[in-house]
Amino acid sequence: MSYVLAKSQNDDIHKAGECGGAVTSILKYLLDEEIVDGVLALSPQNDVYDATPTFITESDDLLSAAGSYHCAPTMIGDLVQKYLFDKKVAITVKPCDMRAVEELIIRHKINRDNIYLIGLNCGGTVSPVSGRKMIDLFYEADPDDVVSEEIDKGKFIIELADGSEEAVKIHDLEEEGYGRRNNCQRCDVKIPRKANIACGNWGAEDGWTFIEINDEKGQELIDGAKKAGILETKNPAQGAIDGREKVEGIMIKMAKKVQDATYPTVSEMDEWSRCISCYACRDVCPICWCFENCELNKPYFKDEQNIPPTPIAFQGVRLSHMSFSCVDCGQCDDVCPMDIPVSLIFDKLQKKYFNRTGYVAGVSDDIKPPLYSPEKTEL
Amino acid sequence: MLEIKHTLCPSCSVGCGLNVIINNGEIVGTFPYKRHPVNAGKNCLNGRNSIECYQNKFDKAIVSKSETDIEKAIEEVSKELGSADSSNITIICSGNNDMEEIEAIKEFGESKNFNLAFYADNLKDFADVASYDEVAGASKVFVIGDLLYENPLIGRRIVHAKQNGAEIYALGKAEESVTFNIADETSNSTVEEFLENVKGNIDDDSVIVFNYVDSQDDLDKIEALNCKCLPVFSKSNSKGTLGIIEPKSLDEMLELLDNTKVLLVFNDDIADELEYDFSKISKIISFAPCSNKTTEISDIVIPTKTWLEKEGSFVNAMGETQTFTAAVESDALSEIEIIEKLNG
Amino acid sequence: MADDLKIVGLLCNWCCYGGADTAGTARMQYSPNIRIIRVMCSGRINPSMIFKAFQDGADGVFVGGCHIGDCHYDAGNYKWSRRSKIVEDILEEFGIEKERFRHEWISASEGEKFQKTMEEFHNTLTKLGPLEL
Numbered sequence: 001m002s003y004v005l006a007k008s009q010n011d012d013i014h015k016a017g018e019c020g021g022a023v024t025s026i027l028k029y030l031l032d033e034e035i036v037d038g039v040l041a042l043s044p045q046n047d048v049y050d051a052t053p054t055f056i057t058e059s060d061d062l063l064s065a066a067g068s069y070h071c072a073p074t075m076i077g078d079l080v081q082k083y084l085f086d087k088k089v090a091i092t093v094k095p096c097d098m099r100a101v102e103e104l105i106i107r108h109k110i111n112r113d114n115i116y117l118i119g120l121n122c123g124g125t126v127s128p129v130s131g132r133k134m135i136d137l138f139y140e141a142d143p144d145d146v147v148s149e150e151i152d153k154g155k156f157i158i159e160l161a162d163g164s165e166e167a168v169k170i171h172d173l174e175e176e177g178y179g180r181r182n183n184c185q186r187c188d189v190k191i192p193r194k195a196n197i198a199c200g201n202w203g204a205e206d207g208w209t210f211i212e213i214n215d216e217k218g219q220e221l222i223d224g225a226k227k228a229g230i231l232e233t234k235n236p237a238q239g240a241i242d243g244r245e246k247v248e249g250i251m252i253k254m255a256k257k258v259q260d261a262t263y264p265t266v267s268e269m270d271e272w273s274r275c276i277s278c279y280a281c282r283d284v285c286p287i288c289w290c291f292e293n294c295e296l297n298k299p300y301f302k303d304e305q306n307i308p309p310t311p312i313a314f315q316g317v318r319l320s321h322m323s324f325s326c327v328d329c330g331q332c333d334d335v336c337p338m339d340i341p342v343s344l345i346f347d348k349l350q351k352k353y354f355n356r357t358g359y360v361a362g363v364s365d366d367i368k369p370p371l372y373s374p375e376k377t378e379l
Numbered sequence: 380m381l382e383i384k385h386t387l388c389p390s391c392s393v394g395c396g397l398n399v400i401i402n403n404g405e406i407v408g409t410f411p412y413k414r415h416p417v418n419a420g421k422n423c424l425n426g427r428n429s430i431e432c433y434q435n436k437f438d439k440a441i442v443s444k445s446e447t448d449i450e451k452a453i454e455e456v457s458k459e460l461g462s463a464d465s466s467n468i469t470i471i472c473s474g475n476n477d478m479e480e481i482e483a484i485k486e487f488g489e490s491k492n493f494n495l496a497f498y499a500d501n502l503k504d505f506a507d508v509a510s511y512d513e514v515a516g517a518s519k520v521f522v523i524g525d526l527l528y529e530n531p532l533i534g535r536r537i538v539h540a541k542q543n544g545a546e547i548y549a550l551g552k553a554e555e556s557v558t559f560n561i562a563d564e565t566s567n568s569t570v571e572e573f574l575e576n577v578k579g580n581i582d583d584d585s586v587i588v589f590n591y592v593d594s595q596d597d598l599d600k601i602e603a604l605n606c607k608c609l610p611v612f613s614k615s616n617s618k619g620t621l622g623i624i625e626p627k628s629l630d631e632m633l634e635l636l637d638n639t640k641v642l643l644v645f646n647d648d649i650a651d652e653l654e655y656d657f658s659k660i661s662k663i664i665s666f667a668p669c670s671n672k673t674t675e676i677s678d679i680v681i682p683t684k685t686w687l688e689k690e691g692s693f694v695n696a697m698g699e700t701q702t703f704t705a706a707v708e709s710d711a712l713s714e715i716e717i718i719e720k721l722n723g
Numbered sequence: 724m725a726d727d728l729k730i731v732g733l734l735c736n737w738c739c740y741g742g743a744d745t746a747g748t749a750r751m752q753y754s755p756n757i758r759i760i761r762v763m764c765s766g767r768i769n770p771s772m773i774f775k776a777f778q779d780g781a782d783g784v785f786v787g788g789c790h791i792g793d794c795h796y797d798a799g800n801y802k803w804s805r806r807s808k809i810v811e812d813i814l815e816e817f818g819i820e821k822e823r824f825r826h827e828w829i830s831a832s833e834g835e836k837f838q839k840t841m842e843e844f845h846n847t848l849t850k851l852g853p854l855e856l
């Protein structure tokens with residue numbers, strides 16, 4: 001593991017990208033040198049709230065995907081395993097994406113040799129619809145005028161078309177029920193260290209990206225991009241490294257506080273009574289990959305007459321299948337038509353499992369979680 | 380090549396956004412469309428399954444149960460239309476068609492003097508309807524029908540209303556209606572009795588949300604309550620179609636079918652919706668993208684484009700016009716192209 | 724005499740089922756509330772089976788396997804022992820007392836232990852009363 005500061009040598013990318021455009025440059029290098037068949041990255045469709053995973057095969061198209069999108073809480077695990085498994089791809093991943101990919105690699109659904117993971121540090125994401133409402137309520141701006149947004153120093157910052165900026169403390173927004181998604185507020189994996197490289201602006205000086213190189217493949221990536229003349233790097237000062245560490249530490253501390261406040265509420269949850277058995281939570285889950293073979297589809301569990309389903313026989317079964325591998329991506333919360341905070345119980349169970357085994361889903365080394373290993377150990 | 384494109388959910392009149400995943404030119408799955416103001420990426424099971432219609436679409440026309448070339452089948456249709464008196468020919472159009480198609484179907488029917496029938500769940504158009512936000516902000520919500528299960532993204536607004544302190548009164552046909560799970564008061568009575576019972580409870584911020592009534596009289600009673608209301612239809616563009624074509628009540632539909640010798644069904648599953656002995660009709664001709672109960676009993680089936688293969692617009696239950704573009708290219712004919720061919 | 728508390732017992736073929744048999748042939752008395760399902764190995768039991776039993780009206784679920792080290796299939800009981808922890812963790816979150824779920828290692832010769840365990844478990848459940856989900 002080592003650290004570098006990097007920025008693009010390409011003027012267009014330097015302008016379009018965030019923090020010197022290092023990520024876009026690395027992606028361009030991978031495409032131009034034909035190391036990968038394509039890049040899976042977020043690219044906005046209609047506006048900044050509408051970034052969608054986009055498969056890019058021409059390096060000229062990369063500029064459209066440059067920039068960071070905090071209002072696009074997407075998940076790419078399913079897309080990679082279902083549709084890109086036979087391709088060489090570079091994927092930009094926030095920590096929960098990386099964790100999902102890691103869990104799918106363990107399950108032999110994704111081949112590690114086929115993918116490059118370009119990690120992006122993440123302080124959290126905001127749901128687009130409630131994010132727009134939040135901007136409407138707490139900012140002096142029209143949500144439609146926002147051209148980019150950023151989370152920095154505890155503030156959610158928007159930039160408008162005229163170049164002006166507005167910032168509100170995330171803490172204040174979250175007090176009012178807005179701000180980052182609930183799962184992001186309690187997420188304690190902020191830097192994707194299982195990705196080949198983890199990039200971000202924490203600790204970086206203006207115009208540079210701070211990159212943590214996590215493995216050999218990551219080192220080759222940086223060396224290759226430098227050699228191709230598209231990336232410029234320098235060593236970060238100790239102050240930068242410390243600064244980054246401090247940001248991460250504060251974020252994790254804040255997350256733990258939210259965890260302590262929310263986990264105890266799980267056993268009191270009465271939201272299960274709203275469940276309409278639509279299976280959206282299961283179908284969107286990046287870890288659940290059995291699809292039509294899911295145990296919940298078996299005649300002994302399928303109970304269409306009984307709505308809401310008995311929680312223990314619906315979520316209980318799902319929890320027993322995969323809660324120890326829950327990456328807390330919050331997709332189940334996002335897609336629930338009844339707004340049931342599904343992810344909270346899964347995340348809590350993963351934490352309980354961590355306390356018993358030390359296994360953090362998608363972060364600990366890729367051994368089989370002890371639950372399903374033949375090891376002769378008791379918990 | 381992997382792509383994700385925006386479209387609308389065609390499963391009911393709520394008007395949810397839906398992203399479809401396209402791999403190598405084929406639609407292979409759905410993806411949450413979190414930016415969409417109606418549903419914020421939440422889709423019910425019907426919505427997520429809606430692409431099955433594309434995946435199971437007809438690739439040939441069917442005449443008398445055997446697959447035929449589409450041009451020949453259209454000729455057959457023309458022959459049938461020429462053989463009967465126009466007063467015995469009925470066109471059924473449906474909320475599954477987009478605005479542009481409805482206009483074309485109407486013009487076609489009128490120019491030929493055919494009967495034009497449109498069935499909107501035995502409901503009718505209300506000029507002023509409550510918006511989804513108004514449902515969520517209501518002080519009391521009177522729910523007729525199992526909205527939570529059948530139209531979950533309106534159901535979600537009812538849940539929001541409850542979270543904001545509203546009282547929920549629910550009427551359902553079934554004893555175990557899913558909406559009852561969140562309701563303060565529940566009933567299995569007739570719509571008439573329900574309205575009579577809740578009348579005194581209605582205040583300025585109340586909203587009536589309904590997806591069925593027992594009779595046309597009930598609609599007048601709802602209107603007379605002077606309370607905000609929101610009829611929710613079973614098809615994506617029923618509300619839009621209502622603005623163009625006067626709907627028929629259940630009784631009127633059955634009467635019209637009795638006088639019909641040739642029935643043209645434009646993308647509707649009337650055989651599933653109405654209890655009627657369709658064998659009394661000598662020819663049934665269906666224009667539909669994929670198999671349903673009506674195409675199964677049809678003498679001629681002409682395949683049409685699914686909504687994923689064309690562009691158009693739907694009007695959702697609260698009256699908003701929403702446009703969509705083609706997610707994939709296709710060689711199939713649109714209904715408008717078929718009508719042009721029928722017009723010769 | 725018997726109350727109608729329902730106990731579902733999942734017993735491993737090689738050990739605990741034998742233990743129950745030993746108790747039976749020796750005419751040891753214990754509450755007749757248990758309904759025994761014989762499985763080939765405790766390692767074959769999924770947490771979802773326990774949940775299914777509770778969903779369908781069991782007031783308590785008992786799992787009996789071979790002592791650690793005695794598994795007929797080498798490590799099946801280790802697997803079960805780890806899963807049982809997950810079961811406890813999950814039950815707790817849905818308001819089902821973890822005392823309603825019990826597992827023990829009982830060998831084929833331990834008829835008395837089976838009897839004693841059943842009596843204890845029945846007493847525990849009597850105190851807790853019927854399960855309401």
